[in-house]
Amino acid sequence: MGRSSVHSGPAQDLWSAARILGLEAEQTDAHQPTMLGLYPEIEPFDEGTLLVSDIHTLYYEQSGKPDGKPVVYLHGGPGGGTSALDRRYFDPEVYRIVLFDQRGSGKSEPSAELRENTTWDIVEDIEKLRKHFGIDKWVVFGGSWGSTLALSYAQTHPDRVKALILRGIFTLRKKELDFFYQFGTSMLFPEAWDAYTSVIPESERDDFVSAYYKRLTSDDEEERSKAACAWSTWEVSTSRLQPDPDLIAKASNDKWALAFARIEAHYFKHAGFFPRDGYLLEDEQIAKMKGIPAVIVQGRYDVVCPASTAWTLHKKWEGSEIYFVGDAGHSAKEEGIASKLVEAADKFKEL
Missing domain, CATH: 3.40.50.1820 (Alpha/Beta hydrolase fold, catalytic domain)
Structure with missing residues (x-):
């Protein structure tokens, strides 16, 4: 034994x-x-907090180019929080990179708080941050739970989304x-x-x-x-x-x-907190994102969020692009996935 x-x-x-x-x-x-393809380490040019409810205060930061093309990074979990590495998928000479910790996560307060903490609360937090920064439209980047949130946001506020970069698709079915x-x-x-x-x-x-x-x-x-x-x-x-x-x-x-x-x-x-199982993949919901440029990056051997969900989304979503990374699982920090995410962000520089 x-x-x-x-x-x-x-x-x-x-x-x-x-x-x-x-x-x-x-x-x-x-x-x-070695994990290649990420942009060099950078520090934020702005950090702060935003009161979004009687209970929750969100931590946020901005890095890259202050007057650049805005991109918002949606972290996973839910509850995972952001890290310095999350800034490095984006060209700092082009992008105005917005990171924030979702309710109860990372540096946001109170930590691990469950009250007033739902998908739809966070969707509206993204809108509050957009308005706080005076941004009209932005690229939305999210992996795993971040992809759930990105889809929820894009289906609720499609007119505020320039493009979507999604990884490790999770629709919470x-x-x-x-x-x-x-x-x-x-x-x-x-x-x-x-x-x-x-x-x-x-x-x-x-x-x-x-x-x-x-x-x-x-x-x-x-x-x-x-x-x-x-x-x-x-x-x-x-x-x-x-x-x-x-x-x-x-x-x-x-x-x-x-x-x-x-x-x-x-x-x-x-x-x-969705009204029905499979809500994000319903034809009516997918139709709300028509015309939004989208890249889906999926690890072939992802056992946390298996590839079948990404494939289902891609088949339903006309105009979306999908890339399977053959030597990767779920993590955005795996070399093949990281490189493809950077490539996707570079592609949308011209939007």
Whole structure:
């Protein structure tokens, strides 16, 4: 019996899975190409906050060219927050790059707050930011949950969108959630799946999202923390073709993990606050984006947001372009995906 099958409880399960995946990544690092194609590191020329409700204050930043072509970056999760690397998909001599942390995420306050936190709240936050900056129309860039939000925004405010750059398409249908959180990805990452499921009793395993939601909204701080670590570790362990030990380690950061896990579970428990399953892919909704230039970048081996959703969207959306990256999973930080996203942003410089 191998060492990975020896457990002493849920905490040991989580540690073992992260260790195995981390070692796997370390062993393959020597064979990984450096991530090429991103623009150089830059610092913001403007940072601030915007009060968007009685509860929520959003952090935002601007970088690149102050009078340049505006682009807004929509981060994933929900609950993931932004990072300095997110500025680097865009030519800073051309683009005015707007990043913000969504409600409860990153540097926005209060952290991990679920009240007044729905898809439609954030859609209107994007509009409030656009008006705050005096921008007429902008390019909208979003991956994973960011693609969900970008589609929601474009279908609600199509006249404010110059173009869409989307990655790792996620429309929050039940079958997409079930594939990742119930049965599907588990077949490919059994050691990480064991750690993820070990937190939940057998009697509740018919609905992991609900079981985790109950724990992530518990009054018991220790229970919340343990559930947040397990939920977050599962996602970061499966998001790249080659697991990233630094990303896996991030899941042990209590503040980040709690915001990420709580907000994700909140949205997924409530089906994204959409009126119907499959809402974003309905013909009537797709028609609202007619004429908006769009590029879809999809990792062929994405097991978080499988390629079938991107393909369905592309087939329904006349004029959209789709690019499958053959040596990538879900992460925007994988070389092939990063390069294609930069290429898409470069393409829209002339709009």
